[in-house]
Amino acid sequence: MATAQQIKSLVRSFTAGDDEHFITVALQIAAHSAKKGNGKLAQELRDLVDETKRRRNQDAHRGTVPIARTTGELAGLVATSYPKTRFSEMVLSQEAQSPLTRVIHEYRHQDKLRSHGLSARRKLLLVGPPGCGKTMTASALAGELHLPLFSVQLHGLISKFMGETSAKLHTLFESMNVTRGVYFFDEFDAIGADRGVGNDVGEVRRVLNSFLQFLEQDNSDSLILAATNFVGMLDNALFRRFDDVVRYTLPSAQEAEMLIRNRLHAFLPSRVGWKKVQSAAKGLSHAEIARACDDAAKQCVIEDCEKVSSAQLADFLSERQAARSHED
Numbered sequence: 204m205a206t207a208q209q210i211k212s213l214v215r216s217f218t219a220g221d222d223e224h225f226i227t228v229a230l231q232i233a234a235h236s237a238k239k240g241n242g243k244l245a246q247e248l249r250d251l252v253d254e255t256k257r258r259r260n261q262d263a264h265r266g267t268v269p270i271a272r273t274t275g276e277l278a279g280l281v282a283t284s285y286p287k288t289r290f291s292e293m294v295l296s297q298e299a300q301s302p303l304t305r306v307i308h309e310y311r312h313q314d315k316l317r318s319h320g321l322s323a324r325r326k327l328l329l330v331g332p333p334g335c336g337k338t339m340t341a342s343a344l345a346g347e348l349h350l351p352l353f354s355v356q357l358h359g360l361i362s363k364f365m366g367e368t369s370a371k372l373h374t375l376f377e378s379m380n381v382t383r384g385v386y387f388f389d390e391f392d393a394i395g396a397d398r399g400v401g402n403d404v405g406e407v408r409r410v411l412n413s414f415l416q417f418l419e420q421d422n423s424d425s426l427i428l429a430a431t432n433f434v435g436m437l438d439n440a441l442f443r444r445f446d447d448v449v450r451y452t453l454p455s456a457q458e459a460e461m462l463i464r465n466r467l468h469a470f471l472p473s474r475v476g477w478k479k480v481q482s483a484a485k486g487l488s489h490a491e492i493a494r495a496c497d498d499a500a501k502q503c504v505i506e507d508c509e510k511v512s513s514a515q516l517a518d519f520l521s522e523r524q525a526a527r528s529h530e531d
């Protein structure tokens with residue numbers, strides 16, 4: 204049996220997150236048990252320690268290294284975060300939802316798939332109008348799979364590192380092998396625009412070719428997402444390079460209602476004039492509807508009213524419609 208001192212030391216190292224010390228104490232207890240004639244317990248403890256070490260090595264091999272280590276070389280290239288977003292917070296069409304559910308499912312079973320010579324879907328092209336959840340999808344995949352999110356704005360990357368963009372992309376793709384995560388390339392049209400539309404064939408073309416080459420060669424465990432608002436501008440050859448294309452659309456009347464219910468839940472009265480509200484939301488993106496909901500909730504809080512009326516909500520949605528027509 205372990206001494207009181209050993210038990211205290213074990214608990215202390217566990218609380219401090221000191222794995223090395225935890226293992227040392229566990230092995231001391233095993234040695235102590237063997238000395239006292241309890242060889243079976245000693246062996247069981249050693250087996251448990253070996254199993255823990257094996258798992259730790261596996262994790263390190265997979266690249267679950269602390270996020271701080273990714274800063275240095277990648278600083279200025281990527282924005283790093285650990286999102287807590289979940290897909291349950293999102294309202295998506297069935298067409299967008301199914302490939303995403305499949306990615307999560309395959310990712311969670313990737314070891315099993317690999318043992319049969321199969322690879323999980325990891326490379327996705329997200330296409331659709333602004334404010335319909337492409338960026339949020341990247342956060343939700345990271346949140347669901349407990350992975351860090353590395354976001355890259357391709358427009359910014361090209362203008363900041365003109366001439367060196369391919370080299371920077373190479374660094375990024377290399378880091379996918381070392382640090383497992385969700386790598387999100389936003390504004391993909393910056394490099395993916397159709398070559399036939401008379402675009403600059405210089406730097407942008409080189410960057411696109413490099414990107415495609417790195418994408419094809421990538422064998423990491425990371426998820427790679429590229430997002431664009433301009434489906435029509437994308438080179439057809441690009442679509443084949445991804446495992447799946449996820450298409451986003453403006454919310455239907457039912458999806459708009461679901462989004463409002465999720466967003467305003469506590470502020471909604473028991474009876475809502477959904478016809479009126481849905482009609483005011485028609486043509487707005489998820490982001491615009493979410494903003495109208497937040498505005499309505501804020502007004503409610505400031506004015507100490509308990510619930511948002513259908514008329515108030517319709518007004519805030521109409522405000523978004525007006526803001527949109529000013530932008531057009």
Ligand SMILES: Nc1ncnc2c1ncn2[C@@H]1O[C@H](COP(=O)(O)OP(=O)(O)OP(=O)(O)O)[C@@H](O)[C@H]1O
Nearest residue numbers: 292293294332333334335336337338339489490493
């Ligand atoms: N499908 C969705 N379900 C729930 N909320 C959404 C959805 N899409 C967007 N939102 C809300 O709108 C905000 C902005 O959306 P997001 O940045 O994901 O859009 P996007 O498609 O990436 O737009 P852009 O093309 O302009 O970058 C989100 O943070 C969220 O609050």
